[in-house]
Amino acid sequence: MTLEALRQAIDGIDDRIHDLLMERAQWVLKVGELKEKSSQSPMFYRPEREAGIHRRLEARHQGPLPVAAVHRVFREIISASLNLEKHLSVVYLGPEATFTHQAAIKQFGSSFRMVPAASIPDVFHEVEVGRADFGVTPVESSAEGVVNHTLKRLADSPLRICGEIFLPVIHTLLSQETTLDQVQWVFGHPQVLDQCRTWLATHLPGVTLKEEESTARSVLRARETAHSAAIAGVYAADAYGLNLLAEHVQDQAGNENRFLVIGRHDPARSGYDKTSILFSFSDQPGFLHKVLGIFANRGINLSAIQSIPSQGKAWEYIFFLDFDGHRQDPEPASALAEMGAMTGVDVKVLGSFPRPVQ
Structure with missing residues (x-):
């Protein structure tokens, strides 16, 4: 076939895709x-419905287009379709273009209205009072650990965890200039600069590093x-x-x-879920071992456990626990019931939600 004939064949496929998108939109309106x-x-x-769509497509996927690209395309299709039903908003820890903003777009696509908030408490507040439908907030970094502000607000808030997002840490070097040899100063948050010191020493020896209170402020200074x-x-x-x-200027990948x-x-069961809870208990020897044994005895996998100091009394802690399964699944439901029946244990289910489809 000639190049022109191949392009005409692709154009014909594009037209059919467009027609199917319009047909899908009509069903979405219904x-x-x-x-x-x-x-x-x-x-x-x-x-849970969106996660099911992605998993079904991944299971039937074959051909040269990477499955990750298929996920991105359908995330945008779903995002646009949902906003035909209702205009939805997401508040995130701002400002614009932060990692949290990127995470929000990864989860919801670009058709949702994205609203930056100045602080983690503000993210919770905007959702609690109904000015936003959902919120996105950081909770953990593989390099720096947990975000205590988020855990503390989860303990007090009536909101539920509806999902989680994992985002690779990829740092880039941005400038008004066009080449590296024009750069004399590099602005960055102290933690970010520390994560990129080897790269900076190798590729920009002799430049002056300037610490700023936030990544957003660093970008503004560079501009x-x-x-x-x-x-x-x-x-x-x-x-x-x-x-x-330059891209990937961080010293450590992964x-x-x-x-x-x-x-x-609360999201309904998807079949591939995770549950987050918090609990506290009176200070007794071996009590944490007893609590964790409830899950071990049922073969329930624990994926994370964190603790933060209790606000009520010195040297007492609140524990945050993630485990596989939905709170309505038989084994997790049984484990939660046994925990709730223990004397001196306070339990709060923060939410059950679909495990992310990457």
């Missing part, structure tokens, strides 16, 4: 109408200062109009940040 009629407060975004650069995520290049001088999606409703 779903939205049915939801409005059948419920006083319909749930338009169903994390305002000649012969300077900032270390930030790749989204910041377009958001702040800067050139991308680091990830973990984020939580918070909302006012």
